[in-house]
Amino acid sequence: MLSRCVRRRHFIGFLALLAAPVACQDALNPQFLAAVGQSQSSLPEPGSSVVLLFVNETVWTAEVDFTMVPRTTIPEDWILGMAGKSYTPLVFECGVIQLTITGGTVFVIDAGQITPEAVAVLPASPLDEGDEFVCGAVIKVFLYQGWDASGNPQWEISTETVLD
Amino acid sequence: MIRRYIGLETAAAILGAAIAVGGCNLVSQSLNPQFMEVLGTPFAPIAPGTAPFVLIRNINMTDQRVLFNFEWIPAGTLASANFGFNVSAGLDGGVLVTCPVSQMTLGDLDNPTATGALVIFDDNTRQEIPPLGRILREGIDYFCGDVVIFAAVRDTSTVGGYSTIYGVIDGSSQPTQFAGPNTFKLAEREIGELIAFGIESFEQALAVP
Numbered sequence: 001m002l003s004r005c006v007r008r009r010h011f012i013g014f015l016a017l018l019a020a021p022v023a024c025q026d027a028l029n030p031q032f033l034a035a036v037g038q039s040q041s042s043l044p045e046p047g048s049s050v051v052l053l054f055v056n057e058t059v060w061t062a063e064v065d066f067t068m069v070p071r072t073t074i075p076e077d078w079i080l081g082m083a084g085k086s087y088t089p090l091v092f093e094c095g096v097i098q099l100t101i102t103g104g105t106v107f108v109i110d111a112g113q114i115t116p117e118a119v120a121v122l123p124a125s126p127l128d129e130g131d132e133f134v135c136g137a138v139i140k141v142f143l144y145q146g147w148d149a150s151g152n153p154q155w156e157i158s159t160e161t162v163l164d
Numbered sequence: 165m166i167r168r169y170i171g172l173e174t175a176a177a178i179l180g181a182a183i184a185v186g187g188c189n190l191v192s193q194s195l196n197p198q199f200m201e202v203l204g205t206p207f208a209p210i211a212p213g214t215a216p217f218v219l220i221r222n223i224n225m226t227d228q229r230v231l232f233n234f235e236w237i238p239a240g241t242l243a244s245a246n247f248g249f250n251v252s253a254g255l256d257g258g259v260l261v262t263c264p265v266s267q268m269t270l271g272d273l274d275n276p277t278a279t280g281a282l283v284i285f286d287d288n289t290r291q292e293i294p295p296l297g298r299i300l301r302e303g304i305d306y307f308c309g310d311v312v313i314f315a316a317v318r319d320t321s322t323v324g325g326y327s328t329i330y331g332v333i334d335g336s337s338q339p340t341q342f343a344g345p346n347t348f349k350l351a352e353r354e355i356g357e358l359i360a361f362g363i364e365s366f367e368q369a370l371a372v373p
Contacts, residue, residue, distance in 0.1 A: 043315055043331045044223065048208035051260065051351050055363060076252050083369035087358050089351055091219055091258035094208070136208025136345035138354055162354060163345050 048136050052090045052099070056082040057144040062106045062119075064143060064157065069098035077102075082143070094135035100126040104143060106155045119143065119155040127159060138162040207344040211311045211335030215348035218265045218308060221258035223315040224251040226326060229284040230293070230316040236261055236268035238367035244273050245370035250284070260351060261367060263308035270296045270314040270328055281316050281328050293326045300330070309335030 056062050062082050069075045072095065082088055104119035133139055139161050146156035212219055222232040230253075235246040239262045249257040267273060271280025276299055279292040293316055306312050311333040319327035359365075 042225075042317060042329065043313055044225070046210045046311065046313075046333050048206070048210055049219075049258070049347055051347055053351065053354055055358060057363065070255060073252065073254055076255060078257075082366065083364075085362065086364050086366050086369045087355065088366040089217075089260040089355065091221065091260060093221075093256050134344060136342070136347045138345070138347060138350045140354060162350050164350070 048094045049091045050094060050096055050133065050135065051138045052092065053138055053140045054080055054082060054088045054090065055140060055142045056084060056086055057142060058106055058155070059084040060106050060108050062104060062143055062155075064104045064119075064141060065102045066141075067100045067102055068092065068096050069100075071095045071097050097129045098126050099133070099139065101141060101157050101159060104155070104157055106143070117155055119157050120146075120148070122146075122156050122158045127161070132159075133161045134163065136163075205341055205343050206339060208342055208347050209338055211333050211338050212260070212309045212348040213335040213338040214309060214340065215352040216263040216308060217260040217348060217351070218263060218268075218302075218306065219258055219260055219311045219348075220268065221256055221311055221313045222249045222251055223256040223313060224253055225315050225317045226283065227253050227318070228286075229253065231282045231284055231290075232257075232270065232314060232316070233280050234268060234270045234314060235273045235280075237266045237273070238262065238365070238371050239264050241368070241371045243371035245367050247366075247370065258311075260348070262355075262365060263302075265302055265308070267299050267301045268312065269299045270330065273299060280314070281326075283316070283324070283326055291324050291326070293324065293328050294322055296328050296330060300332075306332045307334075307336060309338075311335065 054064055061084060064080045067075050067077050101121045103121060105116045106119060108115045108117055127133055139159060141159050143157050145153055148154045220234060224230040231250045233246060233248045235244050238245050247259055251257050269276055272278040276297055277295055279295045281293040283291045283293060300306055313331045315329050317327060317329055
């Protein structure tokens with residue numbers, strides 16, 4: 001009798017566990033799910049994102065060139081223009097499997113002349129999903145003035161992934 | 165083997181009972197990330213939620229490249245700012261704008277009948293997509309923490325064969341616990357540090373009276 005009761009208790013508990021995903025989802029975010037349904041029916045299901053937080057620490061206008069490799073389509077090249085001393089948070093849906101900062105240009109103004117100057121990317125290797133970032137991460141891309149091996153000033157870009 | 169089976173069964177019973185009695189939040193906080201995801205906890209957020217942003221996303225659902233141009237009123241200004249995304253077929257791009265964002269549209273806030281998207285064909289010829297035709301307002305059409313989506317779609321009912329649509333994802337009732345990175349809270353923290361170091365928002369730089 002006791003054994004049968006224990007088995008029944010286990011079975012009821014197990015049923016509750018099976019029901020938990022649906023029950024919890026509804027309990028936690030009913031309006032959220034409803035809102036998705038209220039969106040235009042032809043819009044795709046929303047997904048999570050990767051944030052690319054570009055930071056131009058120089059006082060000059062600049063461009064940053066980067067290439068993203070989506071999981072489902074061909075690589076896409078982007079150019080982002082930035083004002084001096086500003087940040088830009090771009091957002092892309094998860095599914096990006098590789099991000100490469102390919103270069104950049106700083107537009108230095110000297111005596112009224114605009115001189116485009118190239119930027120060194122440190123390190124130049126691509127960022128791969130699963131190694132350097134995951135879905136949901138914030139990837140900071142800094143443009144700043146650094147120094148080359150000879151001690152000469154140069155414009156540099158470096159990246160840092162933030163997960164927590 | 166039998167012992168292990170009984171152990172799993174007992175664990176399931178305890179967990180099931182805990183969920184039934186204690187509610188979902190308590191249980192989701194006490195489990196490891198992989199298991200939480202199985203129980204319905206998302207890996208990462210979809211919308212900013214409690215982070216003070218509106219995410220404006222542009223989705224190209226056509227088979228051609230599309231240039232999106234949208235305009236909004238940045239926080240703390242009476243000016244407007246506009247930003248563009250040149251998006252390949254099937255891809256998307258978005259930007260986080262800081263709350264409050266009183267109004268926005270795909271195109272021109274001063275002229276809602278102007279187009280806000282162009283189809284760019286392979287030979288580089290361009291075709292205007294009919295305008296969205298309305299201005300979206302905070303507190304009416306969307307709230308801080310939401311995602312506003314502007315999408316270009318194929319539409320055989322229009323002369324050019326394309327149209328733009330929009331949708332809003334409610335961020336206020338999104339879960340607050342995630343198995344992976346809490347993306348927009350991380351962005352909020354990092355942006356706060358940048359502002360403290362005198363780096364200004366791209367919105368301020370773009371704002372034109």
